[in-house]
Amino acid sequence: MTDLERPRGGVPAPKDWTYAPAPEARDVVTLADRYGHFVGGEWIEAEETYTTISPATEEPLAEIGQATPAEVERAVAAARDAYDDGWSTISPSERAKYLFRIARILQERSREFAVLESLNGGKPIKESRDVDLPLAAAHFFYYAGWADKLEYAFPNQRPRPIGVAGQIIPWNFPLLMLAWKIAPALAAGNTVVLKPAETTPLTALLFCDVLRQAELPAGVVNIVTGDGATGAAIVKAEGVDKVAFTGSTEVGKAIQRELAGTGKKLTLELGGKAANIIFDDAALDQAVEGIVNGIYFNQGHVCCAGSRLLVQESIYEPVVDKLKRRLATLRVGDPLDKNTDVGAINSKQQLEKIQELVAVGEEEGAEIYQPPCRVPEKGYWFVPTVFTNVAQSYRIAQEEIFGPVLSILTFRTPDEAVEKANNTPYGLSAGVWTEKGSRILWMAERLRAGVVWANTYNRFDPSSPFGGYKESGFGREGGRHGLEPYLQLDDSEAFGG
Amino acid sequence: MSRLPVKKTYKLFIGGAFPRSESGRTYEAEGQNVARASRKDVRDAVRAARGALPKWAGMTAYNRGQVLYRIAEMVEARAAEFADLCSGRDEVERTIDRVVWYAGWADKFAQVIGSSNPVAGPYFNFTVPEPTGVVATLAPDEPPLLGLVSRVAPALTGGNAVVVVASETRPLAAIELAEALATSDVPGGVVNILTGNRAELAPWLAAHMDVNAIDIAGADGIAPELERAAADNVKRVVRGRADAQSPWEIAAFMELKTVWHPVGR
Numbered sequence: 129m130t131d132l133e134r135p136r137g138g139v140p141a142p143k144d145w146t147y148a149p150a151p152e153a154r155d156v157v158t159l160a161d162r163y164g165h166f167v168g169g170e171w172i173e174a175e176e177t178y179t180t181i182s183p184a185t186e187e188p189l190a191e192i193g194q195a196t197p198a199e200v201e202r203a204v205a206a207a208r209d210a211y212d213d214g215w216s217t218i219s220p221s222e223r224a225k226y227l228f229r230i231a232r233i234l235q236e237r238s239r240e241f242a243v244l245e246s247l248n249g250g251k252p253i254k255e256s257r258d259v260d261l262p263l264a265a266a267h268f269f270y271y272a273g274w275a276d277k278l279e280y281a282f283p284n285q286r287p288r289p290i291g292v293a294g295q296i297i298p299w300n301f302p303l304l305m306l307a308w309k310i311a312p313a314l315a316a317g318n319t320v321v322l323k324p325a326e327t328t329p330l331t332a333l334l335f336c337d338v339l340r341q342a343e344l345p346a347g348v349v350n351i352v353t354g355d356g357a358t359g360a361a362i363v364k365a366e367g368v369d370k371v372a373f374t375g376s377t378e379v380g381k382a383i384q385r386e387l388a389g390t391g392k393k394l395t396l397e398l399g400g401k402a403a404n405i406i407f408d409d410a411a412l413d414q415a416v417e418g419i420v421n422g423i424y425f426n427q428g429h430v431c432c433a434g435s436r437l438l439v440q441e442s443i444y445e446p447v448v449d450k451l452k453r454r455l456a457t458l459r460v461g462d463p464l465d466k467n468t469d470v471g472a473i474n475s476k477q478q479l480e481k482i483q484e485l486v487a488v489g490e491e492e493g494a495e496i497y498q499p500p501c502r503v504p505e506k507g508y509w510f511v512p513t514v515f516t517n518v519a520q521s522y523r524i525a526q527e528e529i530f531g532p533v534l535s536i537l538t539f540r541t542p543d544e545a546v547e548k549a550n551n552t553p554y555g556l557s558a559g560v561w562t563e564k565g566s567r568i569l570w571m572a573e574r575l576r577a578g579v580v581w582a583n584t585y586n587r588f589d590p591s592s593p594f595g596g597y598k599e600s601g602f603g604r605e606g607g608r609h610g611l612e613p614y615l616q617l618d619d620s621e622a623f624g625g
Numbered sequence: 626m627s628r629l630p631v632k633k634t635y636k637l638f639i640g641g642a643f644p645r646s647e648s649g650r651t652y653e654a655e656g657q658n659v660a661r662a663s664r665k666d667v668r669d670a671v672r673a674a675r676g677a678l679p680k681w682a683g684m685t686a687y688n689r690g691q692v693l694y695r696i697a698e699m700v701e702a703r704a705a706e707f708a709d710l711c712s713g714r715d716e717v718e719r720t721i722d723r724v725v726w727y728a729g730w731a732d733k734f735a736q737v738i739g740s741s742n743p744v745a746g747p748y749f750n751f752t753v754p755e756p757t758g759v760v761a762t763l764a765p766d767e768p769p770l771l772g773l774v775s776r777v778a779p780a781l782t783g784g785n786a787v788v789v790v791a792s793e794t795r796p797l798a799a800i801e802l803a804e805a806l807a808t809s810d811v812p813g814g815v816v817n818i819l820t821g822n823r824a825e826l827a828p829w830l831a832a833h834m835d836v837n838a839i840d841i842a843g844a845d846g847i848a849p850e851l852e853r854a855a856a857d858n859v860k861r862v863v864r865g866r867a868d869a870q871s872p873w874e875i876a877a878f879m880e881l882k883t884v885w886h887p888v889g890r
Binding site: 266285377380381382384385387388389391396398553565568569572577578579580581582583584587589591592593594595597598599600601602604607608609617619 | 740742743744745746748750752757837848849850851852853855856857858859861864869871873874880881882883884885886887
């Protein structure tokens with residue numbers, strides 16, 4: 129089989145497929161020049177501001193507030209008031225209905241949100257339209273239904289809310305991560321102070337308008353914007369009872385240290401260096417699509433990205449050949465173009481980090497492949513990249529790059545695949561490709577990772593718990609398990625609080 | 626003439642063996658000379674626990690339940706000795722009953738803690754609990770036997786391997802327990818018991834990169850320091866209670882794995 133599929137004469141030159149540009153209209157989005165913080169149901173003027181841009185064009189989009197510790201305190205106080213003032217005691221079925229409303233409004237306004245997400249974050253419109261938005265709405269819909277059923281999820285444990293949740297989310301799935309955080313927190317009866325990422329605040333700010341439409345009581349959700357200093361102020365705020373963070377392992381550790389001894393509940397969803405493992409009996413074309421989706425989805429800005437490809441040695445050549453051919457057909461460019469597969473890198477800072485690690489990979493002796501590809505002059509771009517000849521000890525095989533960069537390693541036996549896959553301080557996710565069902569489960573049992581995808585990759589669902597082992601964090605988001613971090617429960621010593 | 630009794634040398638319990646402390650140190654507790662473990666003993670104990678983990682975690686849940694039940698049998702057989710080393714007969718009996726209770730959970734908790742998840746797509750999606758790995762337990766001082774067993778039993782039920790730092794002031798019940806464990810069916814290294822200065826040993830365990838979780842039930846005043854050190858490798862910090870008995874105690878030492886298995890013709 130392998131011989132038949134190997135192309136004669138190596139990798140063919142990429143064909144010039146000329147698509148007509150198909151840009152999504154931008155005029156569905158109306159932006160203000162300047163945004164403050166959303167506190168107690170109202171906009172408060174921000175003392176300090178910074179400019180948020182479109183990473184695809186470097187064009188300034190709006191002035192954004194950089195929340196000071198005093199502004200964060202105001203938001204926490206508003207959340208506390210709303211909590212004491214009825215949200216924690218309102219009938220659970222009423223709480224559910226607010227969340228159902230939010231889900232419905234997000235569905236209705238999904239085009240507007242999708243365009244704004246791509247504009248501010250650089251991700252392809254087909255992804256924000258087909259993945260981020262439907263999942264964000266689904267998340268609210270899912271947790272809405274839990275709000276008045278908590279005692280069935282946690283029998284004999286008297287589930288009750290914790291208080292004010294401080295939530296800090298990353299820039300890779302801005303609205304979706306907001307949904308992952310806010311929906312279970314509100315369903316459980318908490319109030320929220322949330323900070324979107326510094327580079328991608330706009331969909332979170334537009335979400336405040338959804339809250340207004342849903343007539344959510346003032347102060348139940350408060351949004352403050354800013355950089356890491358604002359995040360630190362949320363973590364340190366005395367009135368915050370529970371902290372939820374999604375982001376880098378480095379910052380996660382700092383937060384865990386900061387909260388030591390406070391008794392506050394904490395959940396961390398941190399970095400990853402997932403292995404995507406391809407066995408020789410896998411459906412290769414399907415697997416190659418899975419590899420591409422695993423690492424080039426959202427420019428590789430995915431904590432569970434399949435950034436280490438483990439290929440069984442006997443199929444190494446056909447897999448690499450097919451992958452390189454497929455790479456040449458990926459369209460890199462305007463995030464708002466419906467044909468775009470790979471959009472802009474989220475920020476200059478992230479681009480520099482990717483460039484640095486890729487340079488290290490070359491220095492360490494790995495072989496680099498990048499398809500011929502023209503990227504726009506303005507903006508932040510990185511061509512989809514594959515490294516072969518990678519040793520496990522190379523930094524590109526150990527460190528999270530968080531960009532469209534794949535490192536390929538090989539293995540001979542299932543045991544060796546398991547050993548290599550687990551050889552990382554992370555443990556967020558893994559992929560297994562094989563036609564053998566018993567082998568899927570054998571592998572799944574041994575991979576030290578919170579999510580294992582078999583014959584697929586990067587699938588998410590509100591009913592499916594997501595979260596890491598080891599240094600990828602603790603606590604789960606999604607499913608019944610995703611409620612637990614937001615509840616006080618009798619007889620529970622769950623870690624993190 | 627009266628017979629001179631043969632006195633016991635109180636040692637550590639690491640990897641199923643009873644070594645003296647590598648440091649050669651002892652300290653006095655409950656009128657006895659007790660081994661005072663060192664940083665190197667901590668290292669050895671963690672290594673023994675890591676080595677024992679695959680077999681213990683890989684055992685069938687039914688089998689693990691029987692091994693746990695055998696611990697209860699061994700403690701019952703030494704009930705009189707244990708009674709002298711803790712608050713008395715009542716504490717021993719509650720300890721035995723607690724072990725039996727957890728033994729019965731071994732092949733049940735996964736059904737309570739796990740789930741199958743109705744995802745929108747052609748996948749069978751399920752979530753199963755798995756042991757987090759090596760657990761460091763700081764046993765509470767009181768009650769000396771029941772407190773230690775209450776913290777260790779749920780971690781073991783879940784398939785974890787444990788390194789316990791016994792009560793500093795009341796270590797004899799822990800040492801007696803080690804002797805009961807050594808004659809039970811628990812594989813060597815699954816439970817390792819250290820005696821010594823807790824404030825000296827605990828920070829090494831909290832910062833150890835091959836320890837997955839730390840139960841700070843007996844941490845007293847040093848809890849914040851330990852929690853800070855635990856962040857070095859994102860350890861799970863369990864603030865255990867000396868008297869707890871619940872399936873959620875088992876859950877505290879478990880990771881959750883979600884699998885997306887394809888469905889197709």
